[in-house]
Amino acid sequence: MSAVLRLILLTNGRDRMLPALWALGLLLLLVCRALGGAMLVEGREASLAFASTTLRLLVVGGMVMTVCFQMRKWVENREIEAWLTRPLSRAGLVLGLAGGYGLLALALVLPLVPLLWLLLQPQGQGLLLWSVSLLLEAWVATGFALFLACSLSNATVAALAALALYALARLAHGFKDIAQAGIGDALASPVTGLPLRWLAEALAAVMPRLDLFGQSSWLIYGPDTDWGLGLLLLQAVVTLPLLLAATVFDLKGRRF
Amino acid sequence: MAGRCRALMVVLAALAGQVVLTSHWQDLRSRSELLPPPPPPALLRLESFGDEEARFRLLALEVQNFGDGEGQFTALKDYDYPRLLQWLELLDGMEMRSQASLALAGALYGQTGQPKQARLMADYLHRRAMSNPARNWHWLVLAVHLARFRAHDPALAMQIALDLAAIHDPSIPAWTREMPRFIMSRIEDKDAARQMVEAILSSRPDLAAQDRKALERFAR
Numbered sequence: 001m002s003a004v005l006r007l008i009l010l011t012n013g014r015d016r017m018l019p020a021l022w023a024l025g026l027l028l029l030l031v032c033r034a035l036g037g038a039m040l041v042e043g044r045e046a047s048l049a050f051a052s053t054t055l056r057l058l059v060v061g062g063m064v065m066t067v068c069f070q071m072r073k074w075v076e077n078r079e080i081e082a083w084l085t086r087p088l089s090r091a092g093l094v095l096g097l098a099g100g101y102g103l104l105a106l107a108l109v110l111p112l113v114p115l116l117w118l119l120l121q122p123q124g125q126g127l128l129l130w131s132v133s134l135l136l137e138a139w140v141a142t143g144f145a146l147f148l149a150c151s152l153s154n155a156t157v158a159a160l161a162a163l164a165l166y167a168l169a170r171l172a173h174g175f176k177d178i179a180q181a182g183i184g185d186a187l188a189s190p191v192t193g194l195p196l197r198w199l200a201e202a203l204a205a206v207m208p209r210l211d212l213f214g215q216s217s218w219l220i221y222g223p224d225t226d227w228g229l230g231l232l233l234l235q236a237v238v239t240l241p242l243l244l245a246a247t248v249f250d251l252k253g254r255r256f
Numbered sequence: 257m258a259g260r261c262r263a264l265m266v267v268l269a270a271l272a273g274q275v276v277l278t279s280h281w282q283d284l285r286s287r288s289e290l291l292p293p294p295p296p297p298a299l300l301r302l303e304s305f306g307d308e309e310a311r312f313r314l315l316a317l318e319v320q321n322f323g324d325g326e327g328q329f330t331a332l333k334d335y336d337y338p339r340l341l342q343w344l345e346l347l348d349g350m351e352m353r354s355q356a357s358l359a360l361a362g363a364l365y366g367q368t369g370q371p372k373q374a375r376l377m378a379d380y381l382h383r384r385a386m387s388n389p390a391r392n393w394h395w396l397v398l399a400v401h402l403a404r405f406r407a408h409d410p411a412l413a414m415q416i417a418l419d420l421a422a423i424h425d426p427s428i429p430a431w432t433r434e435m436p437r438f439i440m441s442r443i444e445d446k447d448a449a450r451q452m453v454e455a456i457l458s459s460r461p462d463l464a465a466q467d468r469k470a471l472e473r474f475a476r
Contacts (some may be wrong), residue, residue: 035317037466038317039313039316039317039320039356039466040320040356040359040360040363040364040466040470041356041359041363041464041466041467041470042354042355042356042359042464042466042467043464043466044464044466045354046313046316046317049307049309049310049313049314050310050313050314052307052309052310053305053307053310167305170305170306171302171305171306173306174301174302174304174306175302177298177301177302178299178302181296181298183296183299210306211306212306213306214306214307215306215307215309216307216309216310216313217308217309217351220309221353
């Protein structure tokens with residue numbers, strides 16, 4: 001397991017993936033800072049909100065792409081097959097992969113936090129909560145990517161599907177709100193309204209509440225939401241084992 | 257080598273084609289309504305991807321730039337102010353702690369030369385700023401100015417000035433209690449704006465540089 005973990009860190013260190021994403025993060029922060037200057041008032045607050053969103057997309061997108069394309073390469077190189085010839089169970093392999101990519105996500109997020117603090121001076125406690133939340137969100141997105149990279153044979157399809165799942169996890173609760181409010185002809189119709197409401201509620205019930213993570217308002221006003229780190233940790237503790245177990249289940253049904 | 261040359265010729269020809277097309281299309285603009293109706297709040301929540309603060313800030317920027325862009329600028333008199341008011345109230349529904357909607361009403365859309373439009377903005381500023389007068393008192397001062405000098409509605413100006421004078425909060429400077437007397441004086445619009453902004457800026461050293469600039473705009 002530790003060999004898998006080491007390989008992930010070495011491979012990504014060699015590919016210079018991290019420095020490239022850090023540089024992109026710095027560029028995004030500078031653009032957000034400039035964009036805040038276009039506001040009539042509260043430019044710093046606007047910059048923080050824009051930075052929060054763009055950094056989240058960078059971290060999640062970066063992790064999903066890395067996992068999906070690297071996994072595909074290892075399957076094609078028969079690297080995964082080679083690992084499984086060693087005394088390593090499939091569950092051990094998945095845990096090694098998840099641990100390695102989890103550490104990679106941590107290494108990606110860590111330098112971005114002081115950069116954000118230096119360039120935009122967010123509220124201290126809010127920054128702490130936002131950073132931990134970003135890391136947890138990146139881990140969940142990595143879990144989606146790992147599961148789909150193992151299940152699907154095309155890296156592009158797996159990456160797009162992982163991003164779609166991530167978007168759905170952020171949108172599912174909004175769909176439920178819209179369904180309950182009955183906005184739009186399809187929801188107002190007596191024929192399609194009820195099934196669509198059920199569908200929206202079922203979707204909201206099974207998807208993790210990623211919409212609660214990474215709130216920009218924490219960076220501006222400090223932790224101000226009805227939920228805090230405890231709830232986010234609980235969500236991650238429920239979702240991550242689910243995704244890893246699903247990945248192991250899928251791997252056990254495959255021949256390498 | 258000849259193959260490479262042919263490929264380069266195709267690239268250059270395509271590039272020339274692109275330049276010709278864009279020069280023909282430079283006047284084409286996407287047809288967008290100046291002020292579309294505001295979307296339902298549930299749709300905005302969906303668009304926010306769970307981060308309503310970020311959506312709010314982006315929306316504030318959109319409201320600030322309505323009618324301007326793609327090389328076009330729209331005179332303030334051409335805006336539909338009742339609809340603009342709906343947008344400002346939508347922003348307030350998303351984030352009441354921000355001063356963005358107050359600044360849009362006071363320092364941007366309140367600068368219209370049309371008394372009816374200025375009255376709408378003064379009335380909005382009055383209502384919105386009274387939700388937290390200790391923090392928003394300077395917007396009440398500007399609302400008095402808008403009502404008195406832009407909307408030419410002394411009754412509304414006096415009402416706002418009296419409301420402002422009636423607030424007993426140690427963080428609000430004492431000179432704001434003189435506002436009812438100030439609006440009765442025979443002072444010119446520009447002089448009044450300059451004096452008010454100078455008084456606000458000296459009483460609010462905590463305002464960020466960008467927020468101070470927005471207020472200075474008001475006095476210009």
